Amino acid sequence: MIRSLAFGQYIHKDSVVHKLDPRIKLCYLLLTSILIFFITSPYKAALFSLFVASSAALAKIEFQIIIKNLRPFFFIFTFIMSMYAIFSPEQFALGLIAIWRFFVLVVLSLIFTFTTTISSITASIENLLRPLKIFGIHSRNAAVMTAVTLRFIPVMFLSLEKLREAMLARLANLRKTKNIRLMMLAMLEKMFKSAHNLSCAMQARLYNEDAESSKTFSLSKSDYISIFVILVVISIVYY
Helix, strand or coil: CHHHCCCCCCCCCCCHHHHCCHHHHHHHHHHHHHHHHHCCCHHHHHHHHHHHHHHHHHCCCCHHHHHHHHHHHHHHHHHHHHHHHHHCHHHHHHHHHHHHHHHHHHHHHHHHHHHCCHHHHHHHHHHHHHHHHHHCCCHHHHHHHHHHHHHHHHHHHHHHHHHHHHHHHCCCCCCCHHHHHHHHHHHHHHHHHHHHHHHHHHHHCCCCCCCCCCCCCCCCHHHHHHHHHHHHHHHHHHC
């Protein structure tokens, strides 16, 4: 199941969303992620869900891929709803809204990483944060850290799957807390080693935090149309 996850991986397709300026998509992701916390009405939640579903369809993301990426969270969803049903049945609707928000955040992030290359994400973050240079903040560092984090997400899932298979091969019972703790400790050790190796590799290649990306962006007609659409969505949902 973990091997089938596409979260954090770019998949090339000829879609409208793929062609949008990565800076615009990044701003959309941040804006909509904040917007959903102001939605409390089921009617507005349904409208926003329709917008997210339309975005996924325009990005040509198959429904099966979304389900596969959400499957690891189904247990958490069930647990949260069970707690609401047992201890706060009068606030069950609030529990549904909370799960819906988490669901939408995952899908929005999936759409962004699915349609945007790591290099474009790095360049767009660097471009957007460039004005902070006057405060001594290196935009390249923030961009590289974000890109590395996105790279580590699928690697982390694959490493976790290999560790799980190795422990099962040794007849470990993963339902026991002790074995789960050992697996997570091994996972953390592996990730820290990977981070150390990456740091050494960057130093060996003379990484320069003052260097700037040569990639340039320009807004197209599709970008301006998308800006109009997102403003309409915000006005409908917020007001």
